[in-house]
Amino acid sequence: MKQYTILGGGIAGLSTAIALKQKGIQATVFEAAPAIKPLGAGLLLAANAVKGYQHLGIAEKIIARGKLLPTFSIFDQQGRVITSADAAKIGQKYGLHNFAIHRAELHEALLAELEPGQVQTGKRAAGFERLSDGGLEVRFADGSTHRTDYLVVAEGIHSAIRRQLLPDSEQRYAGYTCWRAVVETPPSLKGLYVASETWGPDGRFGIVPLAGDKVYWFACVDAPQNDPVRSIFKVADLQQVFCRFHQPVRDILENTRDHDLIWGDIIDLKPISKFAFGNIVLIGDAAHATTPNLGQGACQAIEDAVVLADELGKNTDPAEAFVAFERRRMERVHFVVNNSWRLGKIAQLSQPWLAGLRNILFRLVPESVNERQLKALLEVDF
Numbered sequence: 054m055k056q057y058t059i060l061g062g063g064i065a066g067l068s069t070a071i072a073l074k075q076k077g078i079q080a081t082v083f084e085a086a087p088a089i090k091p092l093g094a095g096l097l098l099a100a101n102a103v104k105g106y107q108h109l110g111i112a113e114k115i116i117a118r119g120k121l122l123p124t125f126s127i128f129d130q131q132g133r134v135i136t137s138a139d140a141a142k143i144g145q146k147y148g149l150h151n152f153a154i155h156r157a158e159l160h161e162a163l164l165a166e167l168e169p170g171q172v173q174t175g176k177r178a179a180g181f182e183r184l185s186d187g188g189l190e191v192r193f194a195d196g197s198t199h200r201t202d203y204l205v206v207a208e209g210i211h212s213a214i215r216r217q218l219l220p221d222s223e224q225r226y227a228g229y230t231c232w233r234a235v236v237e238t239p240p241s242l243k244g245l246y247v248a249s250e251t252w253g254p255d256g257r258f259g260i261v262p263l264a265g266d267k268v269y270w271f272a273c274v275d276a277p278q279n280d281p282v283r284s285i286f287k288v289a290d291l292q293q294v295f296c297r298f299h300q301p302v303r304d305i306l307e308n309t310r311d312h313d314l315i316w317g318d319i320i321d322l323k324p325i326s327k328f329a330f331g332n333i334v335l336i337g338d339a340a341h342a343t344t345p346n347l348g349q350g351a352c353q354a355i356e357d358a359v360v361l362a363d364e365l366g367k368n369t370d371p372a373e374a375f376v377a378f379e380r381r382r383m384e385r386v387h388f389v390v391n392n393s394w395r396l397g398k399i400a401q402l403s404q405p406w407l408a409g410l411r412n413i414l415f416r417l418v419p420e421s422v423n424e425r426q427l428k429a430l431l432e433v434d435f
């Protein structure tokens with residue numbers, strides 16, 4: 054029996070392990086973290102991701118842990134609507150849309166679908182060798198090795214295996230840095246069902262209600278990469294940056310403690326033109342990390358899981374399945390990466406007159422244009 058190995062126990066790795074299991078393939082997952090802990094912030098999953106989990110038969114269990122949000126709106130800093138999308142209407146065409154979940158809840162739901170011991174933690178892959186019998190040997194940072202026939206690389210944007218395969222692959226800094234947190238919903242926002250972003254010249258602030266009276270927020274501000282000043286920002290510093298933003302933003306920051314903050318620069322992977330390398334395939338952020346502006350990184354990782362399993366079911370030679378996967382996914386994920394990059398530049402405009410002009414133009418975008426963009430993002434090929 055041929056052995057399959059998945060490197061990385063994030064959304065891509067765990068979703069793929071589930072999808073492969075349904076095709077009768079029991080893959081071992083090696084995860085670098087010493088334990089899979091309830092870390093991270095929130096996540097919005099769009100209709101294409103929900104479709105992916107429906108395809109795998111696990112959508113109901115995941116939806117039960119999160120919150121479906123009927124609307125997504127973009128506001129200016131005074132709280133006036135720039136644009137708004139009706140998730141219920143979108144849902145009629147593309148299926149359940151605008152679903153918010155805490156990352157820890159999603160991880161728990163995915164892990165529950167796997168066999169005990171299928172995910173081995175504390176195993177950071179450092180590299181691989183091709184063996185004379187056609188197999189692969191993965192080397193781990195702890196000095197141990199593992200032999201496998203097929204390798205699915207889901208290690209995220211900093212993937213060690215991708216760097217070995219494609220030493221020239223490049224991470225790009227988007228020009229803005231980001232804070233995230235999950236906090237108790239402030240009293241003024243109880244019963245909030247609108248996911249939103251607020252765009253102002255000083256930055257961008259996203260609010261996503263979660264299940265259990267929690268709210269996930271993120272804030273993006275233009276800054277140099279690895280800025281030592283921003284890296285030690287406290288809530289009080291963010292309150293100063295966003296002091297001109299409408300009340301919900303200020304109330305949420307008021308409810309946030311310094312230790313709630315998760316900080317990181319926004320980076321993506323400059324599009325690469327190869328995911329399949331014989332008996333190795335790259336998926337998720339390891340293959341196509343995107344900026345978060347379209348909320349599609351995890352959604353595309355979930356699509357990867359479904360498409361990879363589908364191709365392994367259709368092709369007798371797994372290496373051919375990996376090539377078929379690459380063919381099916383490449384154009385779509387590049388579309389997401391490129392459009393998300395562009396949207397980020399527009400959303401982060403910091404000159405007040407340009408930001409004002411942008412808001413006017415966004416309000417004028419015809420329904421048919423929005424509809425075309427949604428179709429391109431939300432329609433799946435499975």
Ligand SMILES: Cc1cc2nc3c(=O)[nH]c(=O)nc-3n(C[C@H](O)[C@H](O)[C@H](O)COP(=O)(O)OP(=O)(O)OC[C@H]3O[C@@H](n4cnc5c(N)ncnc54)[C@H](O)[C@@H]3O)c2cc1C
Binds near residue numbers: 060063208343348
């Ligand atoms: C601020 C922000 C907000 C976002 N919001 C959304 C959103 O709302 N909706 C959405 O769809 N997407 C969103 N994304 C994108 C989403 O988080 C990623 O696309 C998604 O997590 C990718 O999953 P992954 O499993 O490919 O990679 P990761 O989540 O990075 O997981 C990789 C896993 O591999 C492990 N690992 C790393 N190196 C090794 C190694 N050498 N050996 C073994 N294991 C290793 C890591 O510990 C990790 O567990 C957001 C991203 C950011 C930065």
